[in-house]
Amino acid sequence: MADGGGEPDQLAGERATAQFDVDGMKVAWAGSRHAVEVADRMARLVASDPVFRKDTRTMLSRKELFKDTLKKAAHAWKRIVELRLTEEEANLLRLYVDQPGYVDLHWGMFVPAIKGQGTEEQQKKWLPMAYKFQIIGCYAQTELGHGSNVQGLETTATFDPSADEFVMHSPTLTSSKWWPGGLGKASTHAVVYARLITEGKDYGIHGFIVQLRSLDDHSPLPGVTLGDIGGKFGSGAYNSMDNGVLRFDHVRIPRDQMLMRLSQVTREGKYVHSDVPKQLLYGTMVYVRQTIVADASKALSRAVCIAVRYSAIRKQFGSQDGGPETQVLNYKTQQSRLFPLLASAYAYRFVGQWLKWLYTDVTQKLEAKDYSTLPEAHACTAGLKSVTTSATADAIEECRKLCGGHGYLNSSGLPELFAVYVPACTYEGDNVVLLLQVSVVLHLVARFLMKTVAQVATGKQPVGTIAYMGNIQHLMQCKSAVNTAEDWLNPAAIKEVFEARALRMAVNCAQNISKAPSQEEGFSELSPDLLEAAVAHVQLIIVTKFIEKLQEDIPGPGVKEQLQKLCSIYALHLLHKHLGDFLSTGCITARQGALANELLGKLYAQVRPNAVALVDAFDYTDHYLGSVLGRYDGDVYPALYEEAWKDPLNETVVPDGYQEHLRPLLKQQLKLSRL
Numbered sequence: 001m002a003d004g005g006g007e008p009d010q011l012a013g014e015r016a017t018a019q020f021d022v023d024g025m026k027v028a029w030a031g032s033r034h035a036v037e038v039a040d041r042m043a044r045l046v047a048s049d050p051v052f053r054k055d056t057r058t059m060l061s062r063k064e065l066f067k068d069t070l071k072k073a074a075h076a077w078k079r080i081v082e083l084r085l086t087e088e089e090a091n092l093l094r095l096y097v098d099q100p101g102y103v104d105l106h107w108g109m110f111v112p113a114i115k116g117q118g119t120e121e122q123q124k125k126w127l128p129m130a131y132k133f134q135i136i137g138c139y140a141q142t143e144l145g146h147g148s149n150v151q152g153l154e155t156t157a158t159f160d161p162s163a164d165e166f167v168m169h170s171p172t173l174t175s176s177k178w179w180p181g182g183l184g185k186a187s188t189h190a191v192v193y194a195r196l197i198t199e200g201k202d203y204g205i206h207g208f209i210v211q212l213r214s215l216d217d218h219s220p221l222p223g224v225t226l227g228d229i230g231g232k233f234g235s236g237a238y239n240s241m242d243n244g245v246l247r248f249d250h251v252r253i254p255r256d257q258m259l260m261r262l263s264q265v266t267r268e269g270k271y272v273h274s275d276v277p278k279q280l281l282y283g284t285m286v287y288v289r290q291t292i293v294a295d296a297s298k299a300l301s302r303a304v305c306i307a308v309r310y311s312a313i314r315k316q317f318g319s320q321d322g323g324p325e326t327q328v329l330n331y332k333t334q335q336s337r338l339f340p341l342l343a344s345a346y347a348y349r350f351v352g353q354w355l356k357w358l359y360t361d362v363t364q365k366l367e368a369k370d371y372s373t374l375p376e377a378h379a380c381t382a383g384l385k386s387v388t389t390s391a392t393a394d395a396i397e398e399c400r401k402l403c404g405g406h407g408y409l410n411s412s413g414l415p416e417l418f419a420v421y422v423p424a425c426t427y428e429g430d431n432v433v434l435l436l437q438v439s440v441v442l443h444l445v446a447r448f449l450m451k452t453v454a455q456v457a458t459g460k461q462p463v464g465t466i467a468y469m470g471n472i473q474h475l476m477q478c479k480s481a482v483n484t485a486e487d488w489l490n491p492a493a494i495k496e497v498f499e500a501r502a503l504r505m506a507v508n509c510a511q512n513i514s515k516a517p518s519q520e521e522g523f524s525e526l527s528p529d530l531l532e533a534a535v536a537h538v539q540l541i542i543v544t545k546f547i548e549k550l551q552e553d554i555p556g557p558g559v560k561e562q563l564q565k566l567c568s569i570y571a572l573h574l575l576h577k578h579l580g581d582f583l584s585t586g587c588i589t590a591r592q593g594a595l596a597n598e599l600l601g602k603l604y605a606q607v608r609p610n611a612v613a614l615v616d617a618f619d620y621t622d623h624y625l626g627s628v629l630g631r632y633d634g635d636v637y638p639a640l641y642e643e644a645w646k647d648p649l650n651e652t653v654v655p656d657g658y659q660e661h662l663r664p665l666l667k668q669q670l671k672l673s674r675l
C-alpha cells in the first residue's frame with residue numbers, strides 16, 4: 001500500500017536481508033521441531049475460531065468481560081474434548097486463547113497442590129473430578145492482612161475429634177482470604193492454607209481441600225462468604241480474572257480433606273509429621289515460579305515482536321537534502337534500547353528451558369527421597385522469577401515507548417500486555433521478598449567460604465549454580481585480560497567477570513554484616529546491598545545458561561551465529577547497565593568497560609538486518625500478538641485507522657451527552673459573546 005506512507009512490503013524486504021534460517025531458529029526457540037509443529041497447530045486453531053476473538057476486549061464492561069471469559073474457557077474445554085487433545089496440546093491451546101481466567105488457577109495451582117501435597121488416596125479421589133471439570137478449584141493462601149509472610153496467616157483449621165472433622169474459621173477481618181484467582185465467582189473448591197490446631201496446639205500452616213459452592217446451583221455453602229475483590233489496573237487485562245475474597249464461619253470439613261502427604265492428623269487428633277522436609281508445603285509455589293520464568297520470555301517476545309516490526313515500518317525525518325524518511329529501526333538509539341530486549345527474550349527462553357529441566361530433576365530426586373537439591377530449586381526459582389518478571393515488565397513499557405504515540409493505543413496491544421503482565425512482579429512472591437531469599441543463601445555460602453578460604457580446596461565445595469563461589473581464591477583477585485573490543489566475544493572472558501562481580505558483591509555484604517552488632521541487624525541494614533548481590537548472582541545464571549546453550553548442537557545455517565551475537569548483547573548490555581558494580585568491585589577497568597560498549601554498537605549493527613526475522617522466529621500469529629502495530633504483513637496504518645472506528649464512542653457521530661452538557665455550554669458561551 002502506498003497510501004499515506006504505510007509500506008507493508010517493507011517487512012518482506014526486511015525478511016529478505018536475514019542471514020540465517022528462520023525455520024531453524026524457530027526450532028531453537030521452541031526446543032524441538034515437534035514443539036514448533038504443535039504450537040503452530042494450536043495457535044492456528046485458536047486464531048481461526050471466532051469464539052476466541054479478542055479485538056474488542058478492552059471495550060467490554062467488567063461483567064461482559066467476565067462472561068466472555070467463562071464462554072471462552074468452556075469453548076476451549078469443548079474443543080479439547082472433541083479433538084481429544086493431549087495435555088501438551090491443551091496447555092498450548094489455553095495459552096493462545098490468551099485471556100486470564102479461573103482455568104489458569106485450576107490447572108496451574110489447584111491440581112498441582114493436590115498432586116504435590118495429597119496422599120495417593122486423596123489424589124485418586126480428587127484428581128479425576130478436577131481433570132473432568134466436575135469441580136473447579138483455586139489456591140487460597142493469601143489473606144487481606146498477610147501475603148508474603150505465609151507463616152503469619154490467620155485462618156484456622158481446628159480439629160474436632162468428636163466429629164472427626166476440621167472446623168475452618170476466619171477469626172478476624174485480616175484473616176479473610178483475599179486475591180486468589182478464580183475464587184470470586186467460578187470455583188467450587190479451593191485448596192485453603194490455614195493454621196492447623198489439634199489437641200490445643202498450633203502446628204502452623206497446612207493445606208485443606210474445602211468445598212465452597214454447591215455443585216447444584218453454585219451458591220456458597222453455609223458459613224462461606226464469597227465475592228470478587230474488585231476492578232484491577234488497566235482496561236480488559238487481568239479484569240477477566242475473578243480474584244476473590246473468602247471468609248469462613250465455623251465451616252466443617254471431613255478430616256481426610258487435610259492434604260496429608262507431608263503430615264497427618266490421626267483419628268484421635270495426634271499430629272504426625274513424616275520424614276519429608278516441611279518446605280515441601282511450598283512446592284506448588286516452586287512449580288508455579290518455574291512456569292512464570294518460562295512465561296516471561298513469552299510476554300517479552302510478544303512486546304519485542306510488536307516493537308521491532310513497527311520500528312521497521314515507522315519512518316521519521318529524512319536526510320538533510322530532503323530524501324525519504326528513515327525507518328526508526330535505523331536509529332542507533334532505537335537499536336540500543338530495543339536489541340538488548342530482543343536478546344533478553346532469547347536469554348529468558350533458554351534459562352526457562354533449563355529451569356524446567358532443573359525442576360523435573362529435583363522432582364525425580366524428591367520422589368526417591370533425596371531432598372538435597374530442594375534449597376537450590378527454591379533459590380533458582382525465586383531468583384529467576386524475580387529478575388525475569390521485573391525486567392520483562394519494564395521491557396514491555398519500554399516497547400510501548402519505542403512505538404511512540406501509537407504504542408499508547410489499546411489497539412497496539414501493549415497497554416493490555418503490560419497490565420496483564422505487571423502483577424507477575426507481585427504474585428507468587430513479591431520480587432523483593434524472593435530476592436532476599438536468594439541473598440540468604442549467598443550470604444551463608446560467602447560467610448562459610450570466607451571462614452574456610454584456606455581449606456577451600458579440601459573443604460565441602462558449593463555445587464549447582466553456586467559452584468563458582470568455590471573458586472573464591474581466583475575470583476576475588478582476578479583481573480580481566482580483555483584488551484580489545486573483540487576480546488569480549490570470548491564467553492570465558494564474560495563468564496569470569498560476571499562470576500567475579502557476583503562473588504565479590506556477596507563477600508562484601510558478608511564482611512559488612514559481620515561488623516554489625518548482630519547478624520539480624522546487619523542483614524536488615526545491608527538488605528539493599530544484598531538485593532543487588534542477589535541480582536548479580538541471578539544475572540550470572542542467565543548469562544551462563546545462554547553460554548551453555550551455545551555449546552549444544554544448534555542446526556540451521558546461521559542460527560548459532562545469530563544466537564552468539566544475542567548472547568554477547570545480553571551479557572554486555574548488563575555489563576554496561578551495571579558498570580558501577582563491575583568497576584567498584586575491581587573486576588574490570590574503565591577502559592575495558594568502554595571496549596564492551598564499543599562492541600555493543602558493532603553487534604547492534606550486525607543484528608539490524610536480522611531483526612525482523614529474529615522476531616518472526618517466535619512464530620506468533622496475529623491473533624496471539626493482538627496488535628495492529630505488530631501485524632505480520634506490516635499493513636499498520638489501514639489497520640490503525642479501521643480499529644479506531646470500532647470504539648463505542650464512534651457508534652454515533654454526535655456523542656451521547658451532547659444535548660445535556662455540550663449544547664447548553666456552547667449556547668451559553670454564544671449568548672455571552674453577543675452581550
Ligand SMILES: CCCCCCCC/C=C\CCCCCC(=O)SCCNC(=O)CCNC(=O)[C@H](O)C(C)(C)COP(=O)(O)OP(=O)(O)OC[C@H]1O[C@@H](n2cnc3c(N)ncnc32)[C@H](O)[C@@H]1OP(=O)(O)O
Pocket residue numbers: 091094104105107108109139141142147148149150151181279280282283285286288291374375378426427428429430433437
Ligand atoms: C495451563 C498451564 C498454566 C501454567 C501456570 C499458570 C499459573 C497462573 C499464572 C498466574 C496466576 C497468578 C498466580 C498467583 C498465585 C499466588 O500468588 S499464590 C500465593 C503466593 N504467595 C507467595 O509466594 C508468598 C511468598 N512467601 C513465601 O514464599 C515464603 O513465606 C518465604 C519464601 C518468604 C519464606 O518466608 P520465611 O518466613 O522466611 O520462611 P519459612 O516459611 O519459615 O521457611 C524458612 C525455610 O524454608 C525455605 N523455603 C522457603 N520457601 C521455600 C520453597 N518454596 N521451597 C523450598 N524451601 C523454601 C527457606 O529458604 C528457609 O530455609 P532455611 O530454614 O534452610 O533457611
Ligand SMILES: Cc1cc2nc3c(=O)[nH]c(=O)nc-3n(C[C@H](O)[C@H](O)[C@H](O)COP(=O)(O)OP(=O)(O)OC[C@H]3O[C@@H](n4cnc5c(N)ncnc54)[C@H](O)[C@@H]3O)c2cc1C
Pocket residue numbers: 105139140141142145146147148149178179180181238243423426427428429430431432433436
Ligand atoms: C493479580 C494477582 C493474583 C494473585 N493470585 C493469588 C492466588 O491465586 N492465590 C493466592 O493465595 N494469592 C494470590 N495473590 C496474592 C499474592 O501472592 C501476594 O499479593 C504476594 O505474595 C505479595 O504479598 P503481599 O500482597 O502481602 O505484599 P506485601 O508483602 O504486603 O508487600 C508490600 C511491600 O512490602 C515489601 N516487603 C514485604 N516483606 C518484606 C521484607 N521481609 N523485607 C523487605 N520488604 C518487604 C514488598 O517488597 C512490597 O514492596 C495474587 C496477587 C495478585 C496481584
